[in-house]
Amino acid sequence: MPEQTDTKEFTITRVFEAPRDVVWRAWTADTEVATWWHPRGIEVKAGSTVTDVRVGGRYAYTMVNPLDGQEYPTAGVYREVSPPERLVFTWASPNDADDEAPVITVELSELPDDRTGMRFHMIGWVGEPGDGNVYDGWASAFDMLAEHLADHRGHL
Numbered sequence: 001m002p003e004q005t006d007t008k009e010f011t012i013t014r015v016f017e018a019p020r021d022v023v024w025r026a027w028t029a030d031t032e033v034a035t036w037w038h039p040r041g042i043e044v045k046a047g048s049t050v051t052d053v054r055v056g057g058r059y060a061y062t063m064v065n066p067l068d069g070q071e072y073p074t075a076g077v078y079r080e081v082s083p084p085e086r087l088v089f090t091w092a093s094p095n096d097a098d099d100e101a102p103v104i105t106v107e108l109s110e111l112p113d114d115r116t117g118m119r120f121h122m123i124g125w126v127g128e129p130g131d132g133n134v135y136d137g138w139a140s141a142f143d144m145l146a147e148h149l150a151d152h153r154g155h156l
Helices: 020-028 030-036 134-151
Strands: 009-016 058-064 071-082 086-090 103-111 115-123
Touching (some): 009 134, 020 086, 020 115, 020 134, 030 058, 030 134, 115 134
Antiparallel strands (some): 058 071, 086 103
C-alpha cells in the first residue's frame, strides 16, 4: 500500500516469494539488476549495468525503449550498504549532482516461509499510483522483480 505525503517523497511496499539474501542479490549484482531494473516495456541496454556496491561506490545503467530507441541513462552513488537488509543510494541522470539527486532507501525484512518484505522509500520526487511516471515505473519494475525471482526460484 503506498504512503503519500505533501513532501517530495513516496513509499512502495512489496512481499517477494524469495529469501532475503536472494532479493538482496537481485538489488546488488550487475547481472541481476539488468533483468528487472526497468518498467515493463522498457529494456536495459546490454552491457550498460555496473554496480559497485559499497559506500561511495557508483552504479549506472541505461534503460532503452525498444519501440523508438529512446535511452534513459541512470546513475547514482551508494550512501549506505548494510547487507542484506538496507541499501541507500541516489537516483539521477549520470551528470546530475549527487547532493541534489533523489535518495532511495530499500529495506528488506525476513518473513516466514522464505519470503521477503521490501520497503522502498524515495525522497526528492513526488509520486503516486497512476502517475504514469516515477511511481508507476518503480511499481512496474517491482512486478518485473517478482517475476524474475519466481522464474529463478531455486536457481539464484
